[in-house]
């Protein structure tokens with residue numbers, strides 16, 4: 001991009017890229033694009049970055065839970081190299097099974113690391129976008145965005161990205177193939193010690209998919225009484241639209257049945273992940289339309305894993321770099 005400088009000489013300006021979503025895919029794309037010299041701005045509707053790598057702190061009780069993703073694993077060399085760097089920096093530590101890592105002090109830490117020094121706006125919901133000549137104008141629910149962007153990257157789960165595209169009269173073919181299983185997540189603290197060997201129990205059948213001891217994760221001082229419980233995809237789907245009080249009571253009861261005790265929660269909250277784990281992907285590392293300079297990346301491209309989101313973000317960044325120069 002070239003503009004007139006103060007002495008009338010052409011001054012190269014870096015291309016400006018807007019990224020919707022500051023989860024792992026958005027952060028991975030942002031870091032790579034920033035390294036390549038582009039001007040990156042991220043917008044996320046959440047109160048903090050991380051997306052489904054989420055952490056909830058309850059102010060009243062001072063309890064914290066990672067109520068989304070629990071562990072990271074590397075299958076490929078790029079994410080393995082990244083995990084090794086985070087391990088050396090104390091941002092992840094081994095947890096659960098061999099080869100699995102939890103983030104320290106909570107699951108948002110790796111995304112925060114990738115985004116360090118970049119322009120990130122949280123609490124900003126992108127409600128639409130439109131082309132103005134060769135650039136993108138974004139509409140936000142909370143504030144006006146005066147800048148125009150040379151390229152636009154979408155990372156919300158595919159159905160949410162598609163709604164935005166539909167509203168703009170646009171399409172990224174392949175996105176319609178992506179589907180997700182939901183997950184109800186229970187954040188529970190109770191005085192009773194629910195006895196099970198190890199830090200994680202995976203009943204896998206019935207309502208309860210897995211139980212995670214928050215206090216057993218690396219670097220979680222004071223979280224000893226906290227459990228995060230994930231419901232199975234089938235149970236979550238059946239109860240997707242149920243009131244949260246009913247879901248909470250049913251999950252606490254299911255836990256009681258599992259351990260043969262009546263559980264009296266000291267703290268209980270549920271969170272519904274409507275789009276939790278990818279069931280079918282779009283079949284490509286990322287989706288990119290060079291004519292529009294519009295792309296999608298995320299776990300929806302490569303599978304239900306943090307690593308997939310990381311790799312997909314890198315793939316989209318590479319496509320953009322190849323296109324923008």
Ligand SMILES: Cc1cc2nc3c(=O)[nH]c(=O)nc-3n(C[C@H](O)[C@H](O)[C@H](O)COP(=O)(O)OP(=O)(O)OC[C@H]3O[C@@H](n4cnc5c(N)ncnc54)[C@H](O)[C@@H]3O)c2cc1C
Nearest residue numbers: 021023024025045051052069070071126156298299305306
């Ligand atoms: C309960 C649960 C357990 C999981 N367990 C694991 C696990 O143990 N290991 C593992 O590898 N993976 C796990 N996963 C999957 C993993 O979390 C995801 O694959 C990965 O985090 C997806 O990253 P992403 O960047 O593609 O999407 P997201 O993390 O969903 O990021 C998308 C971002 O877009 C934002 N957004 C959406 N719409 C808008 C809008 N209109 N405007 C602005 N921002 C918007 C969202 O707020 C979000 O931050 C789990 C997921 C869940 C839900």
